[in-house]
Amino acid sequence: MTPEAETIAIDLGDDRASTCTATDSELTSLRSSVLDYVYENGRRYHAYHAGAYWGSNDEKAIDAMEICHFSYGLLFHGELHLAPLQNPKRVLDVGTGTGAWAIEFADMHPTATVIGTDLSPIQPRMVPPNLSFEVDDCCDEWMYRAPFDYIHVRGLYGCVADWDGFYQQALKHLVPGGYIEQVEMGVVPTSDDGSHIGTVYEKWGRASLESGDRFGKTFRIVDESKQRIINAGFVDVVERRYKLPIGPWPKNKHLKTLGKYFRLVIEESMEMWVMYLWTKVLGVSAVTSPFYQQILIYSSGRESKLK
Numbered sequence: 001m002t003p004e005a006e007t008i009a010i011d012l013g014d015d016r017a018s019t020c021t022a023t024d025s026e027l028t029s030l031r032s033s034v035l036d037y038v039y040e041n042g043r044r045y046h047a048y049h050a051g052a053y054w055g056s057n058d059e060k061a062i063d064a065m066e067i068c069h070f071s072y073g074l075l076f077h078g079e080l081h082l083a084p085l086q087n088p089k090r091v092l093d094v095g096t097g098t099g100a101w102a103i104e105f106a107d108m109h110p111t112a113t114v115i116g117t118d119l120s121p122i123q124p125r126m127v128p129p130n131l132s133f134e135v136d137d138c139c140d141e142w143m144y145r146a147p148f149d150y151i152h153v154r155g156l157y158g159c160v161a162d163w164d165g166f167y168q169q170a171l172k173h174l175v176p177g178g179y180i181e182q183v184e185m186g187v188v189p190t191s192d193d194g195s196h197i198g199t200v201y202e203k204w205g206r207a208s209l210e211s212g213d214r215f216g217k218t219f220r221i222v223d224e225s226k227q228r229i230i231n232a233g234f235v236d237v238v239e240r241r242y243k244l245p246i247g248p249w250p251k252n253k254h255l256k257t258l259g260k261y262f263r264l265v266i267e268e269s270m271e272m273w274v275m276y277l278w279t280k281v282l283g284v285s286a287v288t289s290p291f292y293q294q295i296l297i298y299s300s301g302r303e304s305k306l307k
C-alpha cells in the first residue's frame, strides 16, 4: 500500500531479483436473449442493453478482469473491502464482471446474502449458496425488494451516465448506517518523474478520457466520486488514494509484483478499449491511424514496453 504522496523508488537492478515471474435473488432465470451476444471486430459484446458498455465480455476480457481482481488483492493486501463492515446481511456488487470479488466475499461471509449484477451473464454457475448473479443495468431504476448493508462498486468508469442518480439510488437502497464503497482508477497513466509525458500511454489515456466524455459515460469518476457521494447525502465519506505501478520497475518487492500483474492487465485490455470507443466514438480507423496501430503493437506485447 503506497500513499499517493510517496515517491516509489525505482529498481535499478542493484538489488536481489524479484522472485516473482511475470509473465435466487430478486430476479430469476436467465432469458436467452441476454446470451445473444454481439460480435464485432473479432470481439464479443453483451446483448442486454447492447451498446451500453464499451468493454467486451469474451475470454480475453474475462482473463483481464481476473488478473485485475488479483492485482486489487495485492494492492489492498488481501482485503476485499476497506469499509468497517460488521456482519453485513445483504450485500450488492454492482457491475460484478466475472463475479470474482462477489464469490470471495460470499465465501468469507456465509451468513450474508450477496447479489452481483452485470449486463453480461459471464459469471460461473458454481458459486457459494449465499450468492446469486443477475443481469441488470445499474443505470435503470433499482428494483431490489430489501435494502443492503453494503454496496460495492469497482471499475465502473465509463459505465454510468448519471453518477449523481446512481449514488442517490444507492443511498435509497442502503439500510441506515450502511456503506457504499467504490474503487476506481485514473485512466491516464502518470509518473513520479514525468517519464510518462508524451508516451503512447499518456496519449492513450487522454484519448480514453475524451472518448468517455463523447460516449456520455465519464472516465473521470475517480476524481469526482467523493464529492458526488457527499452531494448525494452520504456522511463520513473517506477517500484513499493509491499508486498502482505498471511494470516491475519499483524497487519495493510488493510493488514490483503488483506492477508485473498490473502490466499484464493493461496489455490484455488496451486493445479492447481502443477497439470499441475509438472506432465507434472517436472515429479512429483501425486501418489508417498510425496511433491506433501503435497501440495495437504495444498491447500485443511485440515491443519492449512498460518496463
Ligand SMILES: C[S@@+](CC[C@H](N)C(=O)[O-])C[C@H]1O[C@@H](n2cnc3c(N)ncnc32)[C@H](O)[C@@H]1O
Residues within 6 Å of the ligand: 046, 052, 053, 055, 065, 068, 069, 094, 095, 096, 097, 098, 099, 101, 117, 118, 119, 120, 136, 137, 138, 139, 153, 154, 155, 156, 159, 160
Ligand atoms: C471493468 S469491469 C469491472 C468488473 C468488476 N466490478 C471487477 O472489478 O472485477 C466493468 C463491468 O461493469 C459491467 N457494466 C458496465 N456497465 C454496466 C451497467 N450499466 N450496469 C451493470 N453492469 C455494467 C460490465 O459488463 C463489466 O463487467
